[in-house]
Amino acid sequence: MSTGTSTPRARGPRPAGEDTRAAILAAAQAEFAERGFDATSVRAVARRAGVDPGLVRHYFGTKGDLFTVLNELPGLPGEFLGRLFDAGLDGAGRRIVALFFSLWDAPAGRQKIRALIAAASSRELEGAGLAEFIAAEVTGAIAPRLTGPQQQLRAELIASNVVGLALARYVLQLEPLASASEEEVAAWLAPNLQRLIDGGP
């Protein structure tokens, strides 16, 4: 009997590539569902998947990035926060509107954001910790970049404006808002977002 390459693998290391990716995603989904976002670690995901933690980081980056990919969220938090704030706070309100349109306004993006809002509302993602994810990776990452009082509250109000716009434009499809151009939406919304960013009166 041959012990060559056709022997089914049993206890050997997993092959690189798609199988490993899939095993890591399955492990992450199980961990997030059992423990929520905060209590899940890359190390625990790696252990469950039977791979080295470095491999999880190699394929997916941070825990937040893993959650993003797993839930098909539009854009990695680190990336989009960089696009918003690395150029400073001036004009960040307008850049939030630009980012909103670039992430979600194409048909595929509209479908994703509708699915995400439906999942959040039906609490499908509750066990997997969508709110914890937002707190840790989105509003929790925006808040320290702000100055002035109540930074976390203001970051959450910014997020609520963005989510409300998505709901009105893509889910309820209220007209003329649903067909308004980026410039028309920005003309009204960007100064309000900027006020929350600046923390001014």
Place this chain on the structure above:
Amino acid sequence: MSTGTSTPRARGPRPAGEDTRAAILAAAQAEFAERGFDATSVRAVARRAGVDPGLVRHYFGTKGDLFTVLNELPGLPGEFLGRLFDAGLDGAGRRIVALFFSLWDAPAGRQKIRALIAAASSRELEGAGLAEFIAAEVTGAIAPRLTGPQQQLRAELIASNVVGLALARYVLQLEPLASASEEEVAAWLAPNLQRLIDGGP
């Protein structure tokens, strides 16, 4: 054989009270589901329920009120618009926040708004015309009370701010926003709403 009071009614008029109310609601639900909000009339609901249109108005008021009751929406549109705008545009941003808290912040209200957002997101209410209802009875009724450019768009952005706040506070329950007092929320949100109301720069 007696023809007295115990005879089951067949073609006679329906009795007043709960049976009539229930028949009108069932007829309205069927009409809204078949035709959507805009194409449904009080007259058609009455015909389907086998009652006089005056009786529908007596029990429920307008078509919008009927939709409100049927979908357990919090508050009749006419009533709450009066509370917002009858005292003028000054301070209306703050009154919107006050209305939000009075309608939705009690536990029963939180449950209703969560159910409403879930239904809107899962498109359960699409056939029944939630978007048409909002356009006709909420944003369509706010817009003419505003002055300046793009009144309908601004009314929809106001509505989107309110819906976004409900989603962040009651569905995602982001902290500290979920536990913030009415005054804390109003301090940041009311000036932004007022800017949309005033149409100013």
